[in-house]
Amino acid sequence: MQDNPIRYEQEEAVVTLTLNRPDALNAFSDAPMIEAFLAALDLIERDATVRAVILTGAGKAFSAGGNVKHMRDKTEMFAGGPATVKQAYLDGILRVPPRFWAFDRPVIAAVNGACFGAAVDLASMCDIRLAAPEAKIGLPFVNIGIGPGDGAAWFLPRIVGQSAAAELLLTGEPIDAEKALQIGFFSRIVPAGSLLEEAKSLARRIASRAPLAVRKTKQALRAGLEQSLRDHLQFCAEMQAALHHTEDHTEALEAFFEKREPVFRGV
Numbered sequence: 001m002q003d004n005p006i007r008y009e010q011e012e013a014v015v016t017l018t019l020n021r022p023d024a025l026n027a028f029s030d031a032p033m034i035e036a037f038l039a040a041l042d043l044i045e046r047d048a049t050v051r052a053v054i055l056t057g058a059g060k061a062f063s064a065g066g067n068v069k070h071m072r073d074k075t076e077m078f079a080g081g082p083a084t085v086k087q088a089y090l091d092g093i094l095r096v097p098p099r100f101w102a103f104d105r106p107v108i109a110a111v112n113g114a115c116f117g118a119a120v121d122l123a124s125m126c127d128i129r130l131a132a133p134e135a136k137i138g139l140p141f142v143n144i145g146i147g148p149g150d151g152a153a154w155f156l157p158r159i160v161g162q163s164a165a166a167e168l169l170l171t172g173e174p175i176d177a178e179k180a181l182q183i184g185f186f187s188r189i190v191p192a193g194s195l196l197e198e199a200k201s202l203a204r205r206i207a208s209r210a211p212l213a214v215r216k217t218k219q220a221l222r223a224g225l226e227q228s229l230r231d232h233l234q235f236c237a238e239m240q241a242a243l244h245h246t247e248d249h250t251e252a253l254e255a256f257f258e259k260r261e262p263v264f265r266g267v
Contacts, residue, residue, distance in 0.1 A: 006036040007058065008043070013051040013207035014200060015044055022059025028118045029066040029077060029093050038095065041103055048266055051207035051214065054199045055126055056110040062135070065117025066093075068144065089149060093118060097151040100125040101222065104215045106206050110199040111135045111186070116174070117150070123185075124155035127218060128202065131177040131186040132195045138174030158225055160184050210248040211266035 007018035017040050019026035021033065028034070044050045057063050070076040077088040100122070109126035116138045123129055123137075139156075141148050148169055156165035160183045168175070180186050190198045206214060216239050224232050243249055247267045255262035 004036065005030075005033040006040050008040055010050065011200070012204075013049060014054065014203040015050050015052075016054040016056065016196075016200070019055075019057045019063050022057075022061070024067065025061040025064035025114065026057045026059070026119075027065065027067040028063050028122060029070065031076070031092060034092055034096060038099060041099060044105055045103070048211075050105060051211050051266075052203035053105050053107045054110055054196070054203055055107055055122070056112055056196060056199070059113075061113040062109075062111045062115040063119030063122065064114060065119045066150075071144070093150055097121065097125065097155075104218065106203075106214060106218055108199045108203055108206075110195050111137075111177075112195055114138075116140060121150045121152050121155055124152070124159055127221070129186045130195060130199055130202070131180065131189050133177055133189055133192050135177040135180070135186075135189075136174045137168075137180050137185060138172070139168050140172040140174070142170065143172035208264075210246075210252060210262075210264045212246055212248060213243055216243060 005019070005021055007016075007020040009016045009018070017037075019028065019033070019037075021027060021030075024030075026033075028037075044053060067076065071078050074080075077092050078085060080088070103125075106128070107126040109123040109129040111123055111129060111131045113132065113134055114136055115123055116136075117140060120137050120139055139148060139152055141152075147153075152169060153165070156168065159165075160168075164183045175183075177186060177189050181189055220232075220235065220239060223235055227235065248262075248264045251264065252262045
């Protein structure tokens, strides 16, 4: 239903979140979209049956990012003077990066079309990014006289490197899926018409692994971006000490020696 900005669908252990404003190219700066997205993350984290998540867009676009009509008209979060706009960013879209970055379930972005501005940040916060052949990414902030205000200057260099990130941000020029694959933004390009099914297949494979170990692995990947090696190894020791005493670890070892598939319960 299009009256809900986020479509929430669960198939066994996998939830698909669909940005559901195709008439507005799934613009992500509006308050209803942001609130629905944050609420969906909360719902997932309260549900132990969810082990993997897919994020995609309805219609032809993944998301066009910020709502440029609202920018032009100085309405919604873009209304008022500099102090008001600053607070609107902090109270609105800038609540998403710290929340989504700390989200504990693995997320696969299925980028089905145009992915611009804030949507690139959203995809950057996912753990794995798959693309349809027609996907494009772009960060046209400088083209409309603003800067990368949603975290792109922090996320992109960590994914594609400083030079590639600088070229994307300083020129504002979009790149196609093949180029985005070459610089490491996408893991792979999926044949037309197969994107969502391929994302679901990958999500199911991840969901079949030990849930606590998967979540800790995601946490380790995030933490490693900011920790020293010494601090990271301390983190690893603590992580392993906890995981070695889970029932799922015991089950995995028993299944290995009994030559059967393990049955993980997330405990």
